Amino acid sequence: MSAADYVHGIRQGDRNVLARAITLVESTHPEDRALARQVLSLCHPAPEETLRIAVTGAPGVGKSTLIEALGKRLVARGQRVAVLAADPTSIRTRGSILGDKTRMPGLGLAANAFVRPSPAGIVPGGVSHAAQQAIQLCEAAGYTFTFVETVGAGQSEVAARHITDVVLLLVLAHAGDELQAIKRGIVETADIITVAKADGTAASLSKTTQRQYQRSIRLFPPGPSGLRPRVLTCSAVSQDGLAQVWKAVEAFEEAIRTSGHLERNRTVQARDWVLQAATDALRDDFLQHPAVKERLRQMQEEVARGKRGPWAAAEELVRTYRCA
């Protein structure tokens, strides 16, 4: 398929083509990556009335379940919803188990929803890189809401911030008087904090946790949106609080659209991505260069044999690339 074919299919809302286009932007193959850049260029600019929502939190906190519940509500209202989810990749075998189709059985089959799990992979630029490009594709295909589910482990929360409009952080009810987990970073990355699984025996503890978060975030200045994160509780099982969570998302969207923060934020993100995209393109070109390829093997061997340090070897490779 040519870049034009891809873009035509995407704009027609052809899931088949969208699925393959996401594969394309995730590909590590240099030819694919060049084609991917063309497709992305043709998809630009994205439709304006879209919202990108990051859902983050520790493994097992219930991110998929919450997205499933919120997404189903949106789909029932006639909205089109995309979900991009990253699952961890084993460093040892490089394989992954991608379970989101199972974790989102309803949304996975809804005609107006598109769920795509991706291996977090050992890809250049990390998860957020491919996810950012996939968001562009989903929006071009007419999906108004795109959820990005990330495995919350510090780094990826920050990365999710850079590709979305609103960050929803899920936490679990905590025992104990003071929350050790409250750190400045959370306030800076999260726009909405939700105590998940607030049902059954955990219901009252969840309320306590909610109050503790509310108290703690007042100690910090508000984030770049100018708003302090709201703290809520919800249960995907009893459905309690789901409507409130979504209302909070809508209220936040309304506020940042009115204040102009949404647009400003996207502009800042786009500016950052110029450098990222250029670095990627350069990296591809570098690694594909025949002279570099040959020299790379040589350098690695020399380093292995102790003939050269890794820094000197790198210098040599860059020199080879420049001169070629």
Place this chain on the structure above:
Amino acid sequence: MLPDFTSIPYRTARHTPRGSVRRAPWMTPEGTPIKSLYSEADLQELGHLDSLPGLPPFLGGPYATMYTGRPWTVRQYAGFSTAEESNAFYRNALAAGQRGLSVAFDLPTHRGYDSDHERVLGDVGKAGVAVDSVEDMKLLFEGIPLARQSVSMTMNGAVLPVMAFFIVAAEEQGTPLHALRGTIQNDILKEFMVRNTFIYPPGPSMRITRDVIAYCAAHMPRFNSVSVSGYHMHEAGAPADLELAYTLANGLEYVRASLEAGLNIDDFAPRISFFFGIGMHHYMEIAKLRAARCLWARLIKPFAPSNWKSLALRMHCQTSGFSLTAQHPLNNIVRTTAEALAAVFGHTQSLHTNALDEALALPSAPAARIARNTQLFLAEEADVTRAIDPWAGSYFVEALTGKLMQRAWSQLQEIEEAGGMTAAIAQGIPKMRIEAAAARKQARIDSRKDVVVGVNHFRAPGSKPPSDLMTVAHEAVLSQQLQRLNRVRATRGPIVVRQVLDGLRAAAQKPRANLLEWAVRAARARATLGEISQALEQEFGRHEGTVPLAAGAYLAESPGTSQESLALSDHFAALEGRRARILVAKLGQDGHDRGARVIATAFADMGFDVDVGPLFSTPEEVARQAVDNDVHVVGVSSLAGAHAILVPQLVEHLRTLGRPDILVILGGIVPQEDHNALLEQGIAAIFGPGTVVTEAAAQVLRLLLNEHHEPVQR
């Protein structure tokens, strides 16, 4: 047929791992070291030796006379196609020496769907008998007096309509409720752990279990109201300590739920029965059955029963289906005999022996006969029934029993500390432990550490599948079922049906109402199984349960064996720009997902990106998922015979969606004679039981490389 020996080069069989004298103790899968010699010293610290059969803690058996009074009950699990055909099969078996009946229902029935539900058409009558209403149940027991014949029914999810049909069928046969003998499995917790034929979420499901127990306690004093089943954990890969601990923990959970509902311990505890799987670890299995009785008595004692029967664990056993091989099916007779003997030495109350062809299909009539006779040989010819608890006092068996009790007790403590089994299931503890054990077991077989004769050691050429495999005439069964369903719906009083179903729904909202009472009323009015289940589903919702998979267990057990697959997988990734991606899918209503989950874990360990599809998917849904996720391969796991219809449909849907390039491979129990037809319909490869997972992965990668890139040299 004999092989031609002149064409076989002479070489001696390679030494098996067990061929040498070993000094270091051998470690069992339970993590129990086995020494080469046991002596009196090994009995020193054992606390369980001083007991007699028939007296608490029942180590040697629940009855004082055991088999000297009467041998165990030969109870063969069977059922297929329509009620008429299963009825004929039962009558034939009873005439040939079988003592108890055990009904296998088809998957739509298990999952609460009528035979005409669009999601289940491919599964009707396949892995059991289709039962849609009282009329089917009456036909099932036509000419079999339920007052005299004990009947066991494997039913968990749709336990309410099935029990109600059974009760009404007996009523209309003229049998009073209090005379009914038999067992209903009614063990929902293990469904959430391993077997997956649940319908409702855990909370309402536990209430249904409890209501059945309470109903039986009040009206059916000779009926076992729950059969707490370790068998399915055993088959899912649980070693003896886990099977034991989790089964007893489930039993304990039912006891607590019934006490909370206001029952007295002696009203129901004597009617709790157990069900264990028996594999090839002969002594371990004997120890397991003895340990089970002792531990159960210990667990129930604190509830202070006044009837000693409350402390006695009675059990049914079944030989292991997992231990059977598709290669050289006759070998399975020998395996089953060895397993049956372990169950008998462990003093089971009833026994099912698997048929030799069950790794390939449902049992054929001759295979079913050999299976039944296996028990008759043991009971009547082999003189193993003359003495009670024959292994009592054996240094080795007693020491092993003691060790196993210790290990199981500590696993039980883990569940108790998690807050009981319901809480532990919610946290995913049992499923995680069992699946890790299953992946390790597969890795031991694949790396030839565990011997499977004729499969990974002592392979012999010329394995031919038996020619007379049992097949179900699916179209005919389906049309007969639909006709009967329509007749039932046309001849009943529609207003009454609506009223009873409304009553059932209202009862679901009142925690004190007994749902089985209401289901019986609905059954009398000829409400169907689907309607009764649907009414409750409106109140309770349908459960979509899954627990995330953990990778790494397979690789941990056999780090060396996957080198080729890993290298191929890296090679493919370099050419393709991403890793080979496979969707592991379950089609139809079959919830047995050990195979699918072991494959998913192992393939991820071999460098695949693995999508795990939801259970109970239709071909159309699987095709949609495959296309959305843009996978290279769909791997379908099939154990219940629906593949012949559903897998070609999947291929067709992929074609319709414009992705004929996505390969479809099939694994599980697929009869040889279906292979050609399936391959012609576009299935890329079929992997039967005994496939080495690493080899399967390598083959899939070679297929992909041929398909997408230049062929690779082997």
